Amino acid sequence: MNIQKTIEQAVKNAVAKTYDVQIQQVEFQPTRKDFEGDITLVTFPMLRQVKTNPVQLGQRIGEFLVENVAEVKKFNVVQGFLNLVLSDSFYLNSFNETKNKKDFGKLSFSDNSKTIMVEYSSPNTNKPLHLGHVRNNLLGYSVAEILKAAGNKIYKTQIINDRGIHICKSMLAWVRFGDGETPESTGLKGDKLVGNYYVKFDQEYKKQISELIAQGKTEEEAKAEAPIIKEAQQMLLKWEAQDPEVIALWEKMNQWVYSGFEETYNNLGVDFDKNYYESDTYLLGKDVIAQGIERGVFYKKEDGSVWIDLTDEGLDEKIVLRSDGTAVYMTQDIGTAIQRVKDFDIDGMVYTVGNEQDYHFKVLFLILNKLGFNWANYLVHLSYGMVDLPSGKMKSREGTVVDADELMEQMTLTAKTISEELGKLDEYSEEEKAELHKMIGLGALKYYILKVDPKKRILFNPEESVDFQGNTGPFIQYTYARIQSILRKADFDYSEESTIPESYQLHEKEKELIKQILLYPEMIQLAAENHSPALIANYTYDLVREFNSFYQNVTILGTDNEAEKKFRVQLSKIVGEVIKSAFGLLGIQVPERM
Incomplete structure (x- = not known):
C-alpha cells in the first residue's frame, strides 16, 4: 500500500x-x-x-x-x-506484507523495463589494475546491480584497450630485456609481469633522452629521436600491417594479462557479460562518419580531416577523422556505441569513466544525437572523482601505482590485525578466520569507496575503513552477524506465516525501525535514477543505526510477552535480510558469525 x-x-x-x-x-x-x-x-x-x-x-x-x-x-x-x-495498525499491516515478500524492494524485468548496458573497468593491457580501477569497477558493478534491482535488464561490459603504442612499449621492453621470462618461470601474475616491462621501457626511454640532451639535443628532439621510442613506433606499424611475428608476441603477452585480470576480478567480486576489444573496434565508426558528411553533420577541411562544429551547443569544433583518414578515439566510440546497440538491442548505456573525460562524453552523446540515434538520449556518463592516498598521486609509468591485488591483500591483513586486537574471532578455526578477514577487509574497502558520492574525490585511508564503529563496512557486517546470533538463539518458531495482531502496541523503537525498512524499495529506485551506490550505502548505515538503537532499548529474547518476542525476532530477521540485500547491491558479503 x-x-x-x-x-x-x-x-x-x-x-x-x-x-x-x-x-x-x-x-x-x-x-x-x-x-x-x-x-x-x-x-x-x-x-x-x-x-x-x-x-x-x-x-x-x-x-x-x-x-x-x-x-x-x-x-x-x-x-x-x-x-x-x-497508526500502529498501518505499520503492522505494512510489516506483515513485507516479511513474506521474497526479494523485498526489488522489481522484476517487465514489458515497461529498459535494457541497459553498463560499461566499467576498461583497462589497458600494459599494466595491472590499480586503485583507480578499483573505484571504477566497484561503481560500475554496483550501479549495474542497482539498475537490475530497479527492474531493468542489464548487460555488464568492458572494452579492453589492447592495442596502440603503450602496448607496444611493454612488448618491446620484454623482447629487449626479458630474456624469455614468463609468468610461469617468474611466479608473477601475467599482468604484473607485463606491467614491469612497461616501467622498464619508461626507465630506458628516460635514460636515452638524457643521453641525447647531453649531446646537445633539445628535450623535444630527444623525446622524438630516442631509438627505443622509434622501435616501439615501428612495432606498432608492423602490428597494424598484421606482421605474423608481432601479432604472435602481442597475443601471447595479452593472454598473460587477461589471465591476471581475471584473477583480480574474481577476488574483487565483479564480472562481465561481454568483453569488447579495441583491436576489434578501432576501425568502427568510419562508415558512420562518411554517412554523416553526406548529411551535413560533419564537414571536411582543406587538409582532408573531418570535423563537427558544436559551437552552437556551447562546445567547440571536434575532429572525427585525421587528414590521413585514420580514426581518433571519438570515431571508435561512435562506432562501438552503434555496434553495441546492434549486438544487444539495448535502450541505453552507462559509461563508468573518470571525470577527466566529462567533455569527451558530452561531445560523444551530442554527435550520436545529431546522427539521429534516439537511444542517445539514454546514454549516461557515470563520472567519478579520483582516489587519493595520504602518500600522494599515483603514476603508472614510474611504477608508483597502488596495485589492486596488493591493496586487497593489505585490506585483508588490516582486518586481521584489528580483529586480533579486539579479540573478536578467538573461537574461530584458522580457515574460518582467513575467510572472515578477507570478507571484512574487502567489505571495508568497498563500503569506504561506495559510501561517497561518485562525483566526489576520495582520500582513501585503509586503517580508517576497517573500523568496527561508525559508518564503515565492518560495523554493518558486525550488526548483521549480531542479528544472525539472535535468530540462532531464538528457540521457538518465529518464521511461521502468522501475522502480528492489529491490537499490538508498537514500541517507539519498533515503529522507527519499520519506517526505515519500508524506505528500502524507494531507495533502490532513487539510487538507480541517480546512478549512486552511495544512497544505498548510507541508507544501510541508517538502518543499522536504527536497529542498534532498537537493540539497546528493548528486550528481544528476554521478554515474557510471547507476541512481543515473536514480533521482535521477526523484525530483526527482516532487518538482516535488508542489510544482506542492500550490501549485495554494493557487491559486499555479510558473515553469519563474527
Whole structure:
C-alpha cells in the first residue's frame, strides 16, 4: 500500500471540499526528529491557490485526514507544516506484507523495463589494475546491480584497450630485456609481469633522452629521436600491417594479462557479460562518419580531416577523422556505441569513466544525437572523482601505482590485525578466520569507496575503513552477524506465516525501525535514477543505526510477552535480510558469525 498516494488524494479532496480549489501537486517531506509525526505535508505551495494562512490550512486538512483516512491517527501543525502521525495498525499491516515478500524492494524485468548496458573497468593491457580501477569497477558493478534491482535488464561490459603504442612499449621492453621470462618461470601474475616491462621501457626511454640532451639535443628532439621510442613506433606499424611475428608476441603477452585480470576480478567480486576489444573496434565508426558528411553533420577541411562544429551547443569544433583518414578515439566510440546497440538491442548505456573525460562524453552523446540515434538520449556518463592516498598521486609509468591485488591483500591483513586486537574471532578455526578477514577487509574497502558520492574525490585511508564503529563496512557486517546470533538463539518458531495482531502496541523503537525498512524499495529506485551506490550505502548505515538503537532499548529474547518476542525476532530477521540485500547491491558479503 502506498500511503503517500492515499494521503495525497485525500489532501486534494480536502482542499476541493473546503476551499473549492483543485490543486495539482502535494509536497511531502520526512518529519523532523524534534516533532511528533511520520510524514509531513508542506502547505506553503498551496497558498498560491488557496487564500488563507498556512496554519489554518494545515489545521483544516489535518482534521479532514483524521476523519477520512483510517491510517492517519492524529496531527499537529507547526507554522506551514502539517505533521501526520500514522497508526500502529498501518505499520503492522505494512510489516506483515513485507516479511513474506521474497526479494523485498526489488522489481522484476517487465514489458515497461529498459535494457541497459553498463560499461566499467576498461583497462589497458600494459599494466595491472590499480586503485583507480578499483573505484571504477566497484561503481560500475554496483550501479549495474542497482539498475537490475530497479527492474531493468542489464548487460555488464568492458572494452579492453589492447592495442596502440603503450602496448607496444611493454612488448618491446620484454623482447629487449626479458630474456624469455614468463609468468610461469617468474611466479608473477601475467599482468604484473607485463606491467614491469612497461616501467622498464619508461626507465630506458628516460635514460636515452638524457643521453641525447647531453649531446646537445633539445628535450623535444630527444623525446622524438630516442631509438627505443622509434622501435616501439615501428612495432606498432608492423602490428597494424598484421606482421605474423608481432601479432604472435602481442597475443601471447595479452593472454598473460587477461589471465591476471581475471584473477583480480574474481577476488574483487565483479564480472562481465561481454568483453569488447579495441583491436576489434578501432576501425568502427568510419562508415558512420562518411554517412554523416553526406548529411551535413560533419564537414571536411582543406587538409582532408573531418570535423563537427558544436559551437552552437556551447562546445567547440571536434575532429572525427585525421587528414590521413585514420580514426581518433571519438570515431571508435561512435562506432562501438552503434555496434553495441546492434549486438544487444539495448535502450541505453552507462559509461563508468573518470571525470577527466566529462567533455569527451558530452561531445560523444551530442554527435550520436545529431546522427539521429534516439537511444542517445539514454546514454549516461557515470563520472567519478579520483582516489587519493595520504602518500600522494599515483603514476603508472614510474611504477608508483597502488596495485589492486596488493591493496586487497593489505585490506585483508588490516582486518586481521584489528580483529586480533579486539579479540573478536578467538573461537574461530584458522580457515574460518582467513575467510572472515578477507570478507571484512574487502567489505571495508568497498563500503569506504561506495559510501561517497561518485562525483566526489576520495582520500582513501585503509586503517580508517576497517573500523568496527561508525559508518564503515565492518560495523554493518558486525550488526548483521549480531542479528544472525539472535535468530540462532531464538528457540521457538518465529518464521511461521502468522501475522502480528492489529491490537499490538508498537514500541517507539519498533515503529522507527519499520519506517526505515519500508524506505528500502524507494531507495533502490532513487539510487538507480541517480546512478549512486552511495544512497544505498548510507541508507544501510541508517538502518543499522536504527536497529542498534532498537537493540539497546528493548528486550528481544528476554521478554515474557510471547507476541512481543515473536514480533521482535521477526523484525530483526527482516532487518538482516535488508542489510544482506542492500550490501549485495554494493557487491559486499555479510558473515553469519563474527
